[in-house]
Amino acid sequence: MYLPSSDAIPSLYTIIHENSLNKGIHPNDITILGTKIKLLKDFDSHYxxxxxxxxxxxxxSHEDLLIAGMNYSQTEIKYNREHWINVALLLLNHKNEKSFSDGFKRLAELLICKTQVVQWPEFFETRYTxxxxxxxxxxxDFDAFVSRYDRDIKNFMKRYSENALSSDAKRIRDNKKIHFWANRGTVKLSTIHSFKGWESDLVYLIIENVPESMAETFFELIYTGIxxxxxxxxxxxxxxxIxxxxxLPVYNKALKKLEN
Incomplete structure (x- = not known):
């Protein structure tokens, strides 16, 4: 299936989720593979x-990086968290002063869901509520909080982006690869490269434009995905x-053989 836009996350969701739902395919049998983590990460959050x-x-996930940023900022400023985080924890009625992991997790989940609402209110308003x-x-109340501290939150996300937290992202990624199990009963998402050695009953293979540096090995990578x-x-x-x-010619040739 050829789709001209690489930004249409909702259309990707519709194709994958509704197709699988209509055919009664269990999520455990579905794997979504791609060449780039960004699209996979955005789709994972959307899904x-x-x-x-x-x-x-x-x-x-987006939440993982946000939590890592909160933990890092807390250590960086000697456990004096940024003001907006303190306000959020009070709003969430988080009272465990010894461990903030639960509060950070809940806050990250709400913030990422809120970003989805801003982009696609028709899909996420009910889920957010x-x-x-x-x-x-x-x-x-949470909307008012986000509105008041919008600049602080955006600056925080920019400051603790994937590039800034590259070591944390790698640690999380490596840990997920080590503990990856194919039969958890849920939809699986991975880059093609990371999924080498694994198989799935149904694979949705997402192909995007790639930089010239990947051109020589691109078709070999796609073959691995297939x-x-x-x-x-x-x-x-x-x-x-490209x-x-x-x-397309290969597909049409194979289709004619099947018809004959």
Missing amino acids: RHRTGEKTNTMFE ALCRKNKINPS TRARYNLIILNYGNE FHQQF
Whole structure:
């Protein structure tokens, strides 16, 4: 399937989730592979918050990095957390002064869900409201908090980005790879490279444009992704015109053979 835009996360969700749902495919049998972590990470966040389901990944989530940033900033400024974090913890009624891990986790989940609401309110407003209620907080109160500290939160996310926390991201990623298990009953997401040696009943292979430095090994990488599918393979090409032009004749030839 050729799709011209690489930014259409909702369309990707519709294709994968509704197709699997309509065919009665269990999430455990689904693996989503891609060439770039960014799209996979964005889709992972979209999928989890939109469905309320867990996922099984070989990379860090947006929440993981946000929590790592909170932990790092707390240590960096000698346990005097940034003011907006203190306000958020009070809002969440977090009272355990010995361990902030639970509070950081809940705050990160709410903040990432809120970013989804801002982008796609029609998909996430209900889920966001439910998440607020789960954390015993009024959605309007959390909205007011985000609005008041919007600049501080954005500066924080920028300061503790994936590049700034590269060692933490690598540590989380390595840990997830070590403890990865294919039969957790959830949808799996991974880069093609990380999924070498594994197989899945159904593979959605996401292809994007790649830099010139990857051009020579690109088709070898795609071949690896294709061979990860045990029974069914769906290729979603997001704007890679070269692959589309080279793959289409092969596909049409194979289709004619099947028809005959």
